[in-house]
Amino acid sequence: NAGVTQTPKFQVLKTGQSMTLQCAQDMNHEYMSWYRQDPGMGLRLIHYSVGAGITDQGEVPNGYNVSRSTTEDFPLRLLSAAPSQTSVYFCASSYHLRDRGRRNTEAFFGQGTRLTVV
Amino acid sequence: AQSVSQHNHHVILSEAASLELGCNYSYGGTVNLFWYVQYPGQHLQLLLKYFSGDPLVKGIKGFEAEFIKSKFSFNLRKPSVQWSDTAEYFCAVNRANAGGTSYGKLTFGQGTILTVHP
Numbered sequence: 001n002a003g004v005t006q007t008p009k010f011q012v013l014k015t016g017q018s019m020t021l022q023c024a025q026d027m028n029h030e031y032m033s034w035y036r037q038d039p040g041m042g043l044r045l046i047h048y049s050v051g052a053g054i055t056d057q058g059e060v061p062n063g064y065n066v067s068r069s070t071t072e073d074f075p076l077r078l079l080s081a082a083p084s085q086t087s088v089y090f091c092a093s094s095y096h097l098r099d100r101g102r103r104n105t106e107a108f109f110g111q112g113t114r115l116t117v118v
Numbered sequence: 119a120q121s122v123s124q125h126n127h128h129v130i131l132s133e134a135a136s137l138e139l140g141c142n143y144s145y146g147g148t149v150n151l152f153w154y155v156q157y158p159g160q161h162l163q164l165l166l167k168y169f170s171g172d173p174l175v176k177g178i179k180g181f182e183a184e185f186i187k188s189k190f191s192f193n194l195r196k197p198s199v200q201w202s203d204t205a206e207y208f209c210a211v212n213r214a215n216a217g218g219t220s221y222g223k224l225t226f227g228q229g230t231i232l233t234v235h236p
Binding site: 031035041043044048050058059090092094097105106108110112 | 127152160208212221222223225
């Protein structure tokens with residue numbers, strides 16, 4: 001299994017350009033999510049999905065769109081890039097793990113995409 | 119809103135010193151707790167997790183963490199650090215319903231950079 005795969009690894013955009021960050025997982029996980037990582041702020045949730053066709057906003061959704069047409073793929077779209085979106089983006093997938101009768105989730109992360117908007 | 123606070127931004131130690139990184143969270147319901155590590159230029163890797171049961175959990179590479187429910191804390195410890203432990207460490211929490219379902223959404227602390235001198 002490849003796990004969670006993100007492409008590209010690096011990207012430079014000009015202000016106003018659009019692009020899509022790709023994320024794919026081959027573990028048949030129900031849940032997928034996107035985070036951005038900024039120095040001193042940890043990781044913040046952008047959008048998440050609980051299954052194909054179902055998405056919802058996280059903590060910092062503005063400027064980003066997502067869709068989930070298949071279980072495997074969860075692309076993140078920047079419609080009009082801004083310098084404030086310069087960040088490292090991580091995609092994660094999660095599954096249910098039974099522990100003492102409870103259903104818990106554990107996240108697996110991709111390698112990240114370092115995006116610079118100039 | 120749920121928040122996670124890590125006490126130290128940057129910790130500098132010599133090899134063989136003991137390590138304790140603090141983590142406190144604000145949510146009072148059922149939580150799942152994680153510590154992730156990020157080595158320079160790499161993605162997040164799971165160190166350990168707590169779902170329920172024994173509040174002292176052991177993870178990889180000699181790390182352990184103690185969940186103290188009354189203090190809303192989940193501190194990470196290692197008796198003797200190595201140069202190879204130099205990395206950034208993140209505490210993360212997800213809020214679960216009574217059945218343990220959390221959809222994999224994580225709230226991260228700000229991160230603690232650990233530098234270990236040989």
